[in-house]
Amino acid sequence: MDDLFKKILSHSKEYGFVFQSSDIYDGLGAVYDYGQNGVELRKNLREYWWKAMVQLNEEIVGLDSAIFMHPTTWKASGHTDAFNDPLIDNKDSKKRYRADVLIEDQIEKYRLKAEKEVEKAAKRFGDSFDADLYRSTNPRVLENLQKAEDLRKRFALSAENDDLKEMQQIIIDEAIVCPVSGSKNWTEVRQFNLMFSTDLGSVADGAMKLYLRPETAQGIFVNFLNVQKTGRMRLPFGIAQTGKAFRNEIVARQFIFRMREFEQMEMQYFVKPGTELEWYEHWKAKRLQWHLSLGLNSSFYRYHDHDKLAHYANAAADIEFDFPFGFKELEGIHSRTDFDLKRHEEFSGKKMQYFDPELNESYVPFVVETSVGLDRLFLSVLSRSYDEETLEDGSQRTVLHLPAPLAPIKAAILPLVKKDGMPELARKIQKELSLHFNLQYDEKDAIGRRYRRQDAIGTPFCITIDPQSLEDGTITMRERDSMKQDRVDLNSLKERLLNECSMESMLLKL
């Protein structure tokens, strides 16, 4: 598995799919560039998503909101708080913890201690036991509850002041130990802000601190009213958007799986309160179907339902993909309730409501979100298309079994030999077809080698111009996966390629 992943890494560099960012300066961590073939594949994936979501659903419209947003957006969404974790390491176990979680666990411990006292007493006294009275009078219970309360207050104050030293002091004072090593050998508490910031305005003092959006969803929420009103949208309806998002990951790993700058393809579906779980199930199924329509083996996909839900969700699932390093999240489907719109109402003072003409009343819609990482999608398709085949004659070929509509190059134009008028005819065919398809012309080396070159970048068809072509206007069409050849008339070539390479056949599976 490791081996395969490594091979995919070098293949994607060697054939112009993915390069490390700023390569000549030793690279920039967890940032990658897409090369001449990668950009095409990625663009096709984005386009296929867009067609499936926006073009095929009349109640879903597109949007392209800016990366910069008013800073209050992130207060409302909860990112300013939630993306700001105080972390501490245990030097012995090498484990990292969130300092706030450690302290909260400690508070919980005191409460549990108090509860245990109550339970013990309940056993002792039987039916006549008055739990509330015991709780308010027993000294040991009171002591533990007091400790919990004191600690809670002290911690709340430190959190409010962003006082990391105080948090560390709390951990020391409370003698909190690492659950793994059991030691109290802690580092300092450090703040990790997962959002990138920059300044709006060129003068430092007048500047406004901005964040690069950590998710695209908020751009949709703040435009909810704009789109609903100008688009005369009626519930249920959706807004779809693709675009870059940025997260300052503590540890970004696994190639383009977790990058600091990445592209999301999100759709927020606004529904009537109470119907959200139906729609959640609907989109959960729809989105898996979309992935399956790409034509990769269905065993690479599975659902992962969340037990632990985020603060805004009342249902959540991932569609996971079997990457070369195991099953990992590819897409998330979340029932986000009315959390986001309500919060924006609160922070902006604007009503984020929909007037329902049937009920003759206004309410804040509920939201079902589908959110897929384009780069992860790219990696899923690339890694599971990659194949090293051993042919009948024992020779090897490396081939990308990309779905034809996604392939960077749809067809290669190859004169069988570089003479006798074949290159000229090939150039003529290339010129005509290039109005419709992304093509590549190649006359260098033996024909077999040229086929292999195209296999390596996933070109589904090779069009070979031979002497017969000059006589009767037919060419050889060689198919990538079967390696079979077929005589095709030049007059029907365009139509044939359109049939095979357009996204229509994939869209029909939806």
Place this chain on the structure above:
RNA sequence: GCGGGCGUAGCUCAGUCGGUAGAGCAUCAGCCUUCCAAGCUGAGGGUCGCGGGUUCGAGUCUCGUCGCCCGCUCCA
């Protein structure tokens, strides 16, 4: 951030005891070639990640730094 591994040509890698860098594939030009790579001739491409130190001399030893991979951690 901690621990481990690694960094030499586009890719995969070799490089002995410290003596100014090699292979295969790939690329380019030409030849040959009438359908599945690895036939011939020639060419280009590396201040050995970067910076300091030791040394007469560093790809090799040493320190630092950057980056990559794995584990821990984190992950709306």
